[in-house]
Amino acid sequence: MIWNEKIECASRDEMRAVQTKRLIETVERIYHSVPSYRQKMQEANLVPGDIRSIDDLSKLPFTIKNDLRDNYPFGMFTVPMSEIVRIHASSGTTGKPTVVGYTRKDLNSWSEVVTRSLCMAGVHREDIVQVAYGYGLFTGGLGLHYGCENLGASVIPISGGNTDKQLQLMQDFGTSVIACTPSYSLFLAEEMEAAGIKKEDLKLRVGIFGAEPWTENMRREIESKLGIKAIDIYGLSEIIGPGVSCECEYQVGMHINEDHFVPEIIDPITLEPLPAGEIGELVFTTITKEGIPLIRYRTRDLTRLNYEKCACGRTLVRMEKCKGRSDDMLIIRGVNVFPSQIESVLLEMSETAPHYLLIVEREGNLDTLKLMVEVQEQFFSDEIRQLEALRKKITHKLQSTLGISVDVKLVEPKTIERTAGKAKRVIDNRKL
């Protein structure tokens, strides 16, 4: 089923007309309500009247994650707080999170795009959807939740973790759709095997997987182990959360809900727009958001766009699975981690040297993060309990900053390789 056929199957001209109208309105609004945007536009010698069509998009200045940090927490909001009904946050590049606010209309648009995504995935009203994304500040859980309710499916808001319960409810409630990270779905499959549960015992038929990079090989593995169709969903909290784009049943790229989020592909070095079909950095402009509209937001995800009409009938432009990042962000168990966040935690602590090495492994199907950190010579104690206390302190600080557990290993001073150029801080042993 196509949820909103009129727009999802619109002709290119129709779509451009919608985008043009909405872009002009957005630019007008932010110019007058967000000082930092006004300043950026003035620096580029632009006034709102210069933006007359969607083709003028590339005249506008970019927005980056640091802009959100510099205006922490609510400086980029374009409406008074009385209009904001929900706040979400994801990790920033350093200690402070990236904060986004939603008006009631934003939540409605979000439900709309998630509902469209669910329909693309082949989910319908009769389905029982187990949402195993985390509920909370992370947009995954609540984003899927309201989309399912809007569709009319039955939602099980179980949130992440608690695998035994996940499996129990999948059996007892007859869950037909699971929404979680792809790595967690493989973990569930392993646990099913260990518990002697066969895929035939379950009613699962669709999985909606996102929040971390995964490969076609993983897709095949998930599909065969769980006996489902594994659908890729994409999103980021800055833009709205999950539902920015999603695959349809043909699994040939993710349809971008471009009447809400206009995509561009740029060269991450020259920042020039690239023609359709070329790989570059994905940039989004939100054209319906009220709480925190973003103009030409650099996602740092590398991908390419395909404007051909899809076999499913939709004309919404498709993006390929992301091919990597144009920055050093790591995605560990669905959580964004920047090496700079770890560095700032270590620098705050006098006991450790800012020399560290991050090692990412995929053990079984779960990502683990190990941090090797040098102990400052002057702090090195001859008492084990003090060193253990130091290790616990670092572990705790990282856990509270990053939101995931890190295995901290204290190493001898000067054992981490020094390089003349950019230090190698991360070893990613995951084979993706």
Place this chain on the structure above:
Amino acid sequence: MIIKQLTVFLENKTGRLNEVSQLLGISGINISAMTLADTSEFGILRMIVSEPEKAISILKDAEFSARLTDVICLNSPNEPGALARALDILSGECVFIEYLYAYSMDNKTANIVLKPDNIQKCIEVLQKHKMELVSSSEMYKI
């Protein structure tokens, strides 16, 4: 009375202990006592050596994380109940022991190396009770 114990931080890696002993060996430094405490992640090597200052500079040059720690050494009769008597005195005077290690000299006496929380108080308490402390010069010579 205060003895300089050489403490070395070691990662749990093959050959690290061997490197320390080789470095000290070729420099003519004798080890009179040692103990290796380990956790799952790292080890702490504690040693009484003939020339602590020289030993630490050698190890630091080789980029080991090492330091000198103040400890004391109690000379005790090598007989049942002797350790209990000494510990009884210390606990009675509220001296807290961070760690200790001990070795027998022969069938008459034993040395107990102690790292108390308050080293001055510990020395005073032991001297008040006429317990025999080993001098640093004696200790380094063993």
